[in-house]
Amino acid sequence: MFLLRPLYRGRIGGDLCGLWTAKYPRMHFAPTAEERMAGMTHKRSMMTKKLLVDVDCGVDDAQAIMLALAASNVELLGVTCVQGNTTVENVCKNTLRVLQACSKLEIPVFKGAAKPILGDCIDAGHFHGLDGLGDAPDPNAPGIDLVQKEGAVSAMIRIVNENPGQVSLVAIAPLTNLALAVKMDPSLPSKLKGLYIMGGNTESRGNTTVCGEFNFAADPEAAYIVLNEYQCPTYLACWEFTCYSKLSWEFCDAWLAQDTDKARFMARIFQHSIEASKSERLEKEFVSGTGFVSCDSYAMAAAMDDSFITENDHYPVTVELTGKHTRGMMVMDTVGFLKKAHKAHIMKKVDMEKFEQMMMAALK
Secondary structure (H helix, E strand, C coil), X not given: CCCCCCCCCCHHHHHHHHHHHHHCCXXXXXXXXXXXXXXXXXXXXXXXXXXXXXXXXXXXXXXXXXXXXXXXXXXXXXXXXXXXXXCHHHHHHHHHHHHHHCCCCXXXXXXXXXXXXXXXXXXXXXXXXXXXXXXXXXXXXXXXXXXXXXXXXXXXHHHHXXXXXXXXXXXXXXXXXXXXXXXXXXXXXXXXEEEEEECCCCCCCCCCCCCCXXXXXXXXXXXXXXXXXXXXXXXXXXXXXXXXXXXCHHHHHHHHCCCCHHHHHHHHXXXXXXXXXXXXXXXXXXXXXXXXXXXXXXXXXXXXXXXXXXXXXXXXXXXXXXXXXXXXXXXXXXXXXXXXXXXXXXXEEECHHHHHHXXXXXXX
């Protein structure tokens, strides 16, 4: 609410204003420029964010989806599915399970690519479980018939074209669907408000191959196409950054201890990944020690809240396609050798207090 301000300044003006408002209490005087700016800033921060999410629904995808569903200023227009952590059929089933846990089954789910553009499928069953959600039984899981008849790539193009300049695309999976979409509609990136990707790496620290992060290593060609053909504002939550920004296991315990159905659902599907995170293999992969790393949730949080990112680098990026040990590794051009005009925002630091609040709210 704006404060009352006299139209005439000074002692006399102030007295007149006081008399006027006493006699006509419902009258409002013009706000100052500072008040108008404060009101506009508040209004912008509360504006609805239209998001479209592309997932390979493992446990951290589930956490990211629940993050978005808990936010009052987010409209989730749909979820597109792609092979990655598990088969695309499992990804569709898992997405429906997450939406059911949040009482949001009205959100449309679309089935996408079942394999990468080139090469063989890989999965992350050692971390997410063979089914992608910790192999936790769910006798009341929704039927696969709830998946839309329209394919994911077609739906992605349609939804963005129906909302030009308004949709932020959150890509937290191998980028196969996005690569196919831009080949079908080259104008697609120009109609996005922003692209938020969990993927790639900045220090050649691999978690799937020697130098490759999972989402990029699972479909290097797709990652190459997306980083080179999506000329919209692009934000990257890379592997090492998520590790440096990890949460403590103490926070995780408190997060899962909330007395809600959502928290109980997350505790069931997350148990396998918690145990895997504390294994010798994963402790070697994690940068800067062990802890709770919800990789996909950082990209989602950035799409939800413009103020979440507090520091980032700004460089052209691409993906190595041919190296024996480096295929799928993200290449960050700090000098200008690539001669690319488009630069990505590469997250370095985020508001961790805000992140904890958002994560807690997701399971309330």
